[in-house]
Amino acid sequence: MKAKNFSFYFGIGLLSFIVLVAAFAPWLTHYDPIGQDLLHTLASPNSHHWLGTDNLGRDVLTRIIYGARIDLSIGVLAVLFPFILGTTLGLISGWRGGWFDAILMRIVDTTIAFPFYVLAIALVFVVGAGPKSIIIAISLVGWVAYCRIIRAAVLVAKELDYVHAAKLSGLPTGRILRRHILPNVISQAIVFSMSDIVLSILAIVSLGYLGLGVPIPTAEWGSMIQEGQAYILQQWWIPTIPGIMVVIVGFSLSLIGDGLVKRLNK
Amino acid sequence: MNFLSYAGKRLLQVIPALFGISVAVFTLVHLIPGDPADVLLGQTATPARTKILHHTLGIDRPILVQYFSFLNHLFHGSLGTSFYDRLSVTSLIAGRLQASAFLLVGGILLSILISLPLAVLAASKEGAVRDQAVRVIPIIGLGMPQVWIGIELILLLGLKVKLFPVSGFGETFLEHVRSVFLPSLSIAIGLSPILIRSLRASMLDILDADFVLTARSKGLSRARVTISHVLRNAIIASVTVLGVNIAYLIGSTVIVERVFAIPGTGSLMIDAIGRRDYPIVQGVTLFFAVAVVVVNLITDLIHAALDPRVSLG
Numbered sequence: 001m002k003a004k005n006f007s008f009y010f011g012i013g014l015l016s017f018i019v020l021v022a023a024f025a026p027w028l029t030h031y032d033p034i035g036q037d038l039l040h041t042l043a044s045p046n047s048h049h050w051l052g053t054d055n056l057g058r059d060v061l062t063r064i065i066y067g068a069r070i071d072l073s074i075g076v077l078a079v080l081f082p083f084i085l086g087t088t089l090g091l092i093s094g095w096r097g098g099w100f101d102a103i104l105m106r107i108v109d110t111t112i113a114f115p116f117y118v119l120a121i122a123l124v125f126v127v128g129a130g131p132k133s134i135i136i137a138i139s140l141v142g143w144v145a146y147c148r149i150i151r152a153a154v155l156v157a158k159e160l161d162y163v164h165a166a167k168l169s170g171l172p173t174g175r176i177l178r179r180h181i182l183p184n185v186i187s188q189a190i191v192f193s194m195s196d197i198v199l200s201i202l203a204i205v206s207l208g209y210l211g212l213g214v215p216i217p218t219a220e221w222g223s224m225i226q227e228g229q230a231y232i233l234q235q236w237w238i239p240t241i242p243g244i245m246v247v248i249v250g251f252s253l254s255l256i257g258d259g260l261v262k263r264l265n266k
Numbered sequence: 267m268n269f270l271s272y273a274g275k276r277l278l279q280v281i282p283a284l285f286g287i288s289v290a291v292f293t294l295v296h297l298i299p300g301d302p303a304d305v306l307l308g309q310t311a312t313p314a315r316t317k318i319l320h321h322t323l324g325i326d327r328p329i330l331v332q333y334f335s336f337l338n339h340l341f342h343g344s345l346g347t348s349f350y351d352r353l354s355v356t357s358l359i360a361g362r363l364q365a366s367a368f369l370l371v372g373g374i375l376l377s378i379l380i381s382l383p384l385a386v387l388a389a390s391k392e393g394a395v396r397d398q399a400v401r402v403i404p405i406i407g408l409g410m411p412q413v414w415i416g417i418e419l420i421l422l423l424g425l426k427v428k429l430f431p432v433s434g435f436g437e438t439f440l441e442h443v444r445s446v447f448l449p450s451l452s453i454a455i456g457l458s459p460i461l462i463r464s465l466r467a468s469m470l471d472i473l474d475a476d477f478v479l480t481a482r483s484k485g486l487s488r489a490r491v492t493i494s495h496v497l498r499n500a501i502i503a504s505v506t507v508l509g510v511n512i513a514y515l516i517g518s519t520v521i522v523e524r525v526f527a528i529p530g531t532g533s534l535m536i537d538a539i540g541r542r543d544y545p546i547v548q549g550v551t552l553f554f555a556v557a558v559v560v561v562n563l564i565t566d567l568i569h570a571a572l573d574p575r576v577s578l579g
Contacts, residue, residue: 106282106283106286107286109282109283109286110283110286110287110289110290111290112513113283113286113287113513113555113556113558113559114287114290114513114551114554114555114558115513115514115515115516115517115520115554115555115558116513116514116517117517117518117520117521118516118517118520118535118550118551118554118555119551119555121520121535121536121539121547122294122535122547122548122551123294123297125539125547126294126295126297127297195408198408198409201409202409202411202412205411205413205414206411206412206413206521209411209413209521209524209525210521210524210536211540212539222411222413225411225413225414225417226413229417229420229525232417232420232421232425233421233425236421239414239417240414240417240418240421242414243410243411243414243415243417243418246409246410246411246414247406247409247410248409249409250406250408250409250410251405251406251409253409254404254405254406254408254409255405258405
């Protein structure tokens with residue numbers, strides 16, 4: 001196996017492992033991620049609690065595993081909607097051009113003027129904290145990247161001979177876009193979506209830390225980091241390990257993304 | 267096209283962006299489902315307060331009238347009045363700017379100090395072990411949450427080795443510098459993966475350029491070429507890359523200010539959210555977006571002035 005392929009499959013393996021652990025959480029740990037045990041708070045790692053307990057006596061490892069469910073699923077959902085919206089708008093905009101394109105590009109310019117976190121925080125503020133709001137906030141900002149990537153690719157693709165041929169043979173526009181253009185331009189958006197999932201998980205964690213994300217006491221990596229900050233001198237692992245989990249997820253997605261680029265460039 | 271007419275054209279392009287920003291920020295409040303006053307005031311809602319807020323927001327008037335009155339206030343430099351302490355939002359933002367500026371400048375300086383040498387090191391021999399090693403940094407670094415970097419720095423350099431203060435902003439200039447060191451380092455570590463990637467690519471282009479080959483063939487030493495030819499161009503490249511990422515940088519300060527309890531503009535926004543102080547949230551959002559547009563404009567103009575190859579057409 002070539003080294004390139006190895007890192008690609010290593011990324012997939014690592015991510016699959018985390019996803020499986022998260023999916024089978026109830027079978028892997030018998031602790032309740034939000035169940036308090038006030039007699040055993042801030043315990044150091046021991047045979048019952050491999051990563052110790054937090055200030056409310058909750059098992060840290062259990063919360064990290066259940067946190068993966070929340071962070072990964074919201075992370076993927078928060079990329080899915082902008083992916084679909086941005087790709088669709090980018091297709092139409094690149095293909096049609098004209099006033100539609102002009103207006104859309106001004107909206108794009110406006111959206112990218114806002115620092116992502118500032119706009120996301122403001123949006124979560126008006127829509128209210130919670131998973132739904134996070135997905136709405138990230139979607140309202142995130143579609144822009146897909147729109148630009150797809151639009152640029154469509155501008156190139158629509159001048160290619162096979163597209164002219166499809167047009168001349170009288171195929172309806174919708175069919176040309178779906179069957180001829182989309183399959184040829186989507187790959188860049190897919191590659192970008194890998195790093196976009198990392199960015200959206202980072203956003204969920206940051207919003208969680210700021211108290212604007214998934215409401216406590218739900219186990220979520222960002223709020224775990226925030227709650228653990230107060231005990232960092234005694235129990236450094238409580239805020240540290242959720243962060244390492246984010247790094248590992250980011251690392252595996254980066255490997256997958258890089259592997260995809262190499263495969264698509266062949 | 268000369269520089270002045272390029273600058274004029276570039277300035278004109280800013281107008282639609284500013285218009286878009288004003289519409290977007292104005293629309294924010296209208297995204298709130300139900301009566302915005304109830305949502306904005308939350309548990310602090312009383313009939314009297316709701317009535318005042320309806321009047322302040324002007325939501326009983328037609329939407330276009332509301333928008334033009336919003337614009338009118340903006341042109342007079344007014345971003346409204348805080349619900350909480352009845353102070354002007356403009357003066358509240360101005361009062362917090364110093365700390366944010368310290369943080370931003372510190373973050374930029376440390377980012378360049380970290381990224382530029384690594385990018386030069388990697389690009390100096392493409393494909394070598396050092397290049398491979400540097401290229402691993404973005405793969406791991408991109409996934410590090412800014413808040414987490416901050417907390418780990420607090421633990422390692424603030425609490426274990428008591429080198430730097432872990433919160434606050436201090437009173438004197440030197441205290442400010444010491445206080446923003448760890449927060450700036452968090453921003454720099456978060457930003458470096460992006461910078462290293464772009465700078466490495468620019469460095470490879472520069473090293474490939476004819477003028478470098480000419481300089482080398484004239485018999486100039488490798489070190490001399492790197493310092494006087496390559497590095498100068500690399501700094502121009504850094505300015506451009508930083509300009510492109512200014513929105514990201516500003517976003518980072520908002521998060522990092524919170525971790526280190528720095529009394530900057532970002533903290534102002536987050537505190538306002540806790541108190542449901544809508545005018546501040548709206549004002550800071552608008553302020554940051556305008557700042558990004560202005561910085562992008564300045565970077566473009568500096569770039570055009572410094573680099574004769576930039577097409578002014």
